[in-house]
Amino acid sequence: MPLTDRDRKLLWGRSAGCCAMCKSPLTWDETDVDPAAVLGVEAHIVSGRPGGPRFRPLASAEVDRYDNLLLLCPNDHTRVDRQLTHFSEERLREIKAEHEKWAKERQQQSPRLRLRDAKPGVPTKVVPIATAADLLRIVDDIHTLNYSKPDDLADNELELIGSFLQEMTDWMDVLGMGSEPRARFDAERDLRRGLEEVQSGGFVLFGGTRQQILEGGIGPPESWRTGVLVVERARDASLDE
Secondary structure, eight states: OOOOHHHHHHHHHHTTTBOTTTOOBSEEOOOSSSOOEEOOEEEESSOSSTTSTTOOOOOHHHHTSGGGEEEEOHHHHHHHHHOTTTSOHHHHHHHHHHHHHHHHHHHHHSOOOEEEESSTTOOOOOEEEOSHHHHHHHHTTOSEEEEEOOTTOOHHHHHHHHHHHHHHHHHHHHHTTTOOHHHHHHHHHHHHHHHHHHHHTTEEEEEEEEEEEEEOSSSOOEEEEEEEEEEEEHHHHHHHO
16 A cells, blocks of 8 residues: 555654654755755565565555654665664664654754745735736745635635635645646646636635745745735725725
């Protein structure tokens, strides 16, 4: 059974993205000519393959679960699978527990993260959203989405706007990972449908982006691009004009 997204997030999050043995970071930043690289190995404590390292019969659903996985660098992965007497199942579970305790304490000691505007005091410019292409320009390569909506939405309106915002957020995650052209076409199609439904429901959209700085934590400050979306009733927007 394949590793689920939930278990993968637990494994990487609780390990702080570091090898459980040598504590080295398991990602490399991109360079001017190469993309970022992932070095981590999601190693099995108990192999699901007869004859594999530390094999014992397990239900197929248990082999690729978080409880049976350890995050390692390639060198330590090779080591634990070759020195089986020293790295028994019990020892690896101890290593995992000790590492996750270390990672949790490290994260608690790290400075708190915060966002600040790259240009404080400069308001975010928002413009009318008329097409799916307008939405794509906002969603493409942003880190987070801020939105505002009317406070008096009925239940059916909340469902309409909530579903649309969720779809925008889902495509934001996909398009931010070096997406292929096909993904962009699919995003434009879905966003066009969602935009038409919102407009038919009596709403208009305004949007833009805001450049911010993410600072704190372990690494240096990072550029952070935030999407801004304003949902208004069409009648109220007309009055504003």
